[in-house]
Amino acid sequence: MTGELGQLAVCFALALSLVMAGAGLLGARADQAAARSIANGAAMGMLVFVALAFGVLTYAFVVSDFSIALVANHSHTSKPLIYKISGVWGNHEGSMLLWVLVLAIYAALVAGLQRGGERLTSASLGVQGLLAAAFFLFLLFTSNPFGRLDPAPFEGAGLTPLLQDIGLAIHPPMLYAGYVGLSASFAYAAAALMVGEEGWTRAARPFMLIAWIALTCGMALGSWWAYYELGWGGFWFWDPVENASLMPWLIATALLHSALATEKSGAFRTWTLLLAIGGFSMSLIGTFLVRSGLTSSVHAFASDPTRGFFIMILIALAIGGALALFAWRAPTLKGGAAFEPVSRETTLLLNNVFLIASCACVFVGTLYPLVLEAFNGTKISVGPPYYALTFAPIFFALLLLVPLGPRLGWKRGDLKAAWRSLYPALGLAVIAAVTVLAIITPRSVVAAMAFAVAGWLIGASILDLRRRKGARASAFAAALAHAGLGVTLLGVTGTTAWRSEALTVMAPGETIVVGPYTLRFDGVTEVTGPNYVADRGHIALMDGGKVKAMLRPEQRFYTAEGQSVSDTAIRTTGLRDLYLALGDNRGGGRYAVRVYVSPLAPLIWLGALVMALGGMLSLGGRLRAGARAPVAEAVAAE
Amino acid sequence: MTKSLFLFLMLMAAAPVAAQSPASSGAVSVGMSFSDPAMEARARNLQRQLRCLVCQGESIDESNSPLAGDLRRLVREQMVAGKTDAEIQDFLVARYGDFILMKPPVQPNTWLLWLAPFLVLGGAGAVAWITVKKAAARAA
Numbered sequence: 001m002t003g004e005l006g007q008l009a010v011c012f013a014l015a016l017s018l019v020m021a022g023a024g025l026l027g028a029r030a031d032q033a034a035a036r037s038i039a040n041g042a043a044m045g046m047l048v049f050v051a052l053a054f055g056v057l058t059y060a061f062v063v064s065d066f067s068i069a070l071v072a073n074h075s076h077t078s079k080p081l082i083y084k085i086s087g088v089w090g091n092h093e094g095s096m097l098l099w100v101l102v103l104a105i106y107a108a109l110v111a112g113l114q115r116g117g118e119r120l121t122s123a124s125l126g127v128q129g130l131l132a133a134a135f136f137l138f139l140l141f142t143s144n145p146f147g148r149l150d151p152a153p154f155e156g157a158g159l160t161p162l163l164q165d166i167g168l169a170i171h172p173p174m175l176y177a178g179y180v181g182l183s184a185s186f187a188y189a190a191a192a193l194m195v196g197e198e199g200w201t202r203a204a205r206p207f208m209l210i211a212w213i214a215l216t217c218g219m220a221l222g223s224w225w226a227y228y229e230l231g232w233g234g235f236w237f238w239d240p241v242e243n244a245s246l247m248p249w250l251i252a253t254a255l256l257h258s259a260l261a262t263e264k265s266g267a268f269r270t271w272t273l274l275l276a277i278g279g280f281s282m283s284l285i286g287t288f289l290v291r292s293g294l295t296s297s298v299h300a301f302a303s304d305p306t307r308g309f310f311i312m313i314l315i316a317l318a319i320g321g322a323l324a325l326f327a328w329r330a331p332t333l334k335g336g337a338a339f340e341p342v343s344r345e346t347t348l349l350l351n352n353v354f355l356i357a358s359c360a361c362v363f364v365g366t367l368y369p370l371v372l373e374a375f376n377g378t379k380i381s382v383g384p385p386y387y388a389l390t391f392a393p394i395f396f397a398l399l400l401l402v403p404l405g406p407r408l409g410w411k412r413g414d415l416k417a418a419w420r421s422l423y424p425a426l427g428l429a430v431i432a433a434v435t436v437l438a439i440i441t442p443r444s445v446v447a448a449m450a451f452a453v454a455g456w457l458i459g460a461s462i463l464d465l466r467r468r469k470g471a472r473a474s475a476f477a478a479a480l481a482h483a484g485l486g487v488t489l490l491g492v493t494g495t496t497a498w499r500s501e502a503l504t505v506m507a508p509g510e511t512i513v514v515g516p517y518t519l520r521f522d523g524v525t526e527v528t529g530p531n532y533v534a535d536r537g538h539i540a541l542m543d544g545g546k547v548k549a550m551l552r553p554e555q556r557f558y559t560a561e562g563q564s565v566s567d568t569a570i571r572t573t574g575l576r577d578l579y580l581a582l583g584d585n586r587g588g589g590r591y592a593v594r595v596y597v598s599p600l601a602p603l604i605w606l607g608a609l610v611m612a613l614g615g616m617l618s619l620g621g622r623l624r625a626g627a628r629a630p631v632a633e634a635v636a637a638e
Numbered sequence: 639m640t641k642s643l644f645l646f647l648m649l650m651a652a653a654p655v656a657a658q659s660p661a662s663s664g665a666v667s668v669g670m671s672f673s674d675p676a677m678e679a680r681a682r683n684l685q686r687q688l689r690c691l692v693c694q695g696e697s698i699d700e701s702n703s704p705l706a707g708d709l710r711r712l713v714r715e716q717m718v719a720g721k722t723d724a725e726i727q728d729f730l731v732a733r734y735g736d737f738i739l740m741k742p743p744v745q746p747n748t749w750l751l752w753l754a755p756f757l758v759l760g761g762a763g764a765v766a767w768i769t770v771k772k773a774a775a776r777a778a
Contacts, residue, residue: 232700239695267773338776345773349766357759364754378747381689383697383740390755411777503671 003068006056007146010097010139013049013104016042017132020107024126028119028194036122043111043125046132047104054088054101057145061088067152070094070145076158076560078531086169087159092291092307093145095172099287100135102173102180106207107132110184116203123191124184131183134314142307158560161532167225175218175245179283181211182248182276185255189276190322193329201259201272206622208256211279213615215249220608231566231581233499233596235492235604238384243366244286247359251279254355261348265410267337268349270330275352277322282359284315289366340412347405354398361391399453399489402482403460406475421467425459440498447497450489457486473621481614488607494600502595505586511542515597517578518542519551524582524591532556534567537582537591541571553582553593577601677717684713684723687740688730697740 020042027036057070061084066072074091075084089095107128114121139145162168184207192200222242227235236242255275262272288311339345365382372378403425407418432455436448461483465476502514506521513519522538534556541549551569558565569580576599583592672678685699690706698706698713709730716726730738742748 232696234700237695268769336776337773339770339773340777341770341774346770349769353759353762353766356762357755360758361755364751368748368751368754372747376747379735379737380742380748380751381737381740382742382751383689385687385741386751389741390752394755394759 002056002060002065003146003148006053006060007144009049009053009056010136010146013046013053013100014133014136014140016046016049017129017136019129020046021126021129021133024122024124024129025194026126027122028126028191030119032122033118036118039122039125039129040111042129043104043107047108050097050101050104053145054097057094057097058085058088061085064156065152066154066156067149068145069147069149072149072153072156074159075156076531077155078560079159079164080530082166082169083159083164086163089172090159090163090168093139093143095176096135096139096143096291097145098173099176099180100132100139102176103128103132103135103183106180106184110187110207113206115206116188116197116200119195120188120191120197120200120203123194124187127187127190128183131187131318134317138307138310138314142310155560158531158558161556161558161561161563161565162229164531164558165225165229167221167229171218171221171225174214174221178211178213178215178218178245178252179248179286181207181214182252182280182283185211185276186280186318186322189273190325193273193325196329196332199263201263204276205259205263206619208252208259208276209615209619209622212249212252212256213612213619215245215252216608216612216615219245219249220605220612224605227601228568228570228579229565231568231594233495233501233579233594233598235495235601238365238382238387240366241290243362244289247362247366248279248282248286250355250359250362251275251282254352254359255279257348257351257355261345265337265339265345267339267345268352269333269337270326271352273326273330273333277319277326281315281319281322284311284318288312288315338411342408342415343413344405344408344410347401347408350401351398351405354394354401357394358391358398361387361394365390396449396453399457399485402457402485406464406478406482421463422460425456425463428459429453429455431455442498444497447493450493454486454489454493457489458483461486473617473624477614477618477621479614480617481611484607484609484611484614486607487603487610491600491603491605491607494603495598498599500597502593504593504595505590506593507588507590512595514595517595517597519580519595520547521591521593522550523589524585527554529556531560532558535582535585535591537569537580537593539569539580539593541578551578551580553580555582555584572602574602575600672714672717680723681710681714681717684717684726685710687727688713688738689740691734691738 020039023035023042024039026032027039029035057068059065060068060071061075062081064071064075064077064084066075070091070093074094075087079087083090087094089098107125110121110124110128185204188200188204188207191197219242222245223235226237227233255272255278258268258272258275261267262269288308291307291311337345365386369380369382372380403422404415404418407413407421408415429452433448433452436451437443437445440447461479464479464482500515502512504512506512508521508523511518511520518541520540520542522540524535524537527534527536534554536552536554539551539553540547541551549571551571553569554567556565556567557563566581566583571578576597579596579598579601581594583594585591672681682699686697688698688709690696690698690701690703690709692703692705693701696706698709700706712730713726716729721729727739731743736743742751744752
């Protein structure tokens with residue numbers, strides 16, 4: 001019965017999304033106030049029904065209702081509650097339901113906040129209604145989460161053990177909040193093209209920020225998960241699915257910067273619109289890559305050509321429609337701000353140039369092999385060395401420019417003064433590079449350069465924070481986000497350049513030395529978890545003759561799914577990780593053990609956190625300003 | 639179960655390499671390794687350049703799959719046989735195709751792949767240049 005309730009709720013939500021699309025688009029006309037009320041109501045109603053459908057599915061997972069095929073295929077009674085819940089989106093159908101839930105939340109927010117005026121809001125809701133309708137149809141016709149099994153099996157098939165992890169329980173909702181968050185900017189941009197309203201960037205900015213924060217956190221979570229779960233100490237693999245989240249992030253970052261220029265000085269009007277369209281297009285393409293089964297990874301739950309085809313049509317309509325609207329309406333926009341070559345506008349433009357080029361690297365690197373194979377069957381692979389030669393130098397160039405931007409005025413800046421004010425940051429950069437070259441082995445020029453850039457970024461941010469004491473939240477926010485980039489760069493460099501490792505077979509009582517650590521293997525015991533059995537290694541971190549700490553990496557065997565997964569043991573000082581993974585039993589109590597010592601690894605995720613904090617600070621400032629003052633005043637205060 | 643069986647087979651298969659390598663001591667690590675650090679570093683570097691054909695995302699240096707183990711063994715056998723890095727890569731490409739290389743070769747069907755990022759950079763740069771020129775003309 002509950003399953004049918006969920007199904008019915010999705011059907012109602014589809015109907016409401018169509019109402020929202022029609023009424024919203026009609027409400028873009030000044031004299032259609034009634035249509036606008038209907039669109040607002042439909043947005044709220046749609047959220048209610050999608051939430052109901054999602055609640056029903058979650059309930060089915062929690063109570064292990066195996067008469068629903070999805071639950072039977074992806075859950076198991078022995079799973080801990082949290083993984084029963086996260087199992088809802090640990091599969092294709094459920095994750096698409098989550099996708100439309102997030103879409104409905106954003107539509108309800110757009111309707112509730114009414115930013116940028118009634119007509120702009122209404123037209124945005126119209127666009128969001130169209131998107132939602134397309135995804136509801138996709139859900140109902142190719143990915144129904146509520147399909148039944150008769151007779152219902154006695155037990156479910158379980159969830160891939162790799163996904164039974166707290167990081168991966170939060171990672172998809174976070175990433176979807178980012179992906180779908182870009183749909184709000186997309187809708188606002190399309191609405192602005194219809195209504196011709198200026199100030200859409202201001203209306204859409206909180207949504208851009210939320211999407212960007214969520215993408216940043218989502219990617220960081222995903223990379224952190226890969227680090228501790230896959231057992232190889234790596235944090236980024238340039239996997240197509242990782243790339244699928246990196247591309248929207250790069251475009252969202254470009255959008256945040258370009259929209260700032262549009263809002264503050266009226267520059268790059270058409271370009272910002274195009275970026276808003278491009279950002280969500282990247283989200284859609286990412287979804288296509290992941291959901292179509294074109295790429296094989298832990299994320300590709302099912303390969304079904306119908307779904308891929310459906311999403312491809314959806315992408316073509318969404319992107320094509322938006323671009324057609326753009327081509328039709330953009331020429332009517334008032335364009336052409338006036339600014340001097342040395343100005344903040346120029347730095348923001350350069351920011352966009354480098355971000356677009358970085359995104360192009362990822363885009364081509366991800367799609368080229370697929371296209372080539374489809375074209376003439378040639379298989380090539382594009383791995384990390386490609387990105388090291390293309391993405392890395394372009395992104396490096398961008399990072400060099402970052403500190404200059406906030407120091408140049410709008411319209412006209414003083415390059416000499418900006419440069420002079422950056423001397424301390426330059427000093428920090430030189431010190432960082434020299435220290436690295438002088439002290440740390442193995443000596444690496446690339447690492448020294450990376451440290452110089454990180455010092456340059458962090459130094460400039462510290463100067464910003466000091467210089468603007470008591471200043472606006474937005475300046476602090478930018479400084480924090482830029483500092484976060486530097487911190488992440490330190491982490492990436494540290495682990496890449498100076499990681500030491502040992503792959504060895506150890507007998508009980510044996511000790512090894514890896515980097516500064518002495519480790520003693522104390523054997524393995526068997527333990528039983530809620531839904532797995534594990535070999536738990538006991539490895540003592542020695543200090544002199546004494547045991548300083550015990551580390552317990554596990555090799556878990558999930559009985560329901562019949563798969564093994566390693567559970568690493570990581571001991572961190574905050575600046576260095578000692579990372580242990582237990583391998584296979586080699587007989588006689590001997591086990592394979594992998595040890596990594598990763599200097600600065602935690603900084604990778606700390607930096608992302610700092611970036612996200614910067615975003616949140618900016619968001620907070622925006623919402624407060626929005627609540628406090630009418631538009632004109634708030635702009636003046638920025 | 640199957641996994642440990644595979645690893646066992648892999649180790650069995652690896653045994654001849656350890657015997658061939660001139661200074662193979664008792665300290666055999668996971669899989670197989672040369673006791674000469676320079677040789678080992680060379681092998682690891684080569685392994686990182688080669689993609690596991692089964693898991694696709696990982697290099698044969700990282701992958702747990704039995705095929706990756708076979709490929710690691712192959713790389714090391716070739717090294718023992720005195721082949722250069724380039725010869726080993728060529729050998730593997732002849733056998734498995736370009737797909738095995740993490741770094742796509744620069745050849746006519748990958749020119750676009752290698753050039754595209756810089757074409758976009760150049761194009762975007764040109765647009766930016768024109769935009770700034772126009773804006774400056776308006777400001778003047």
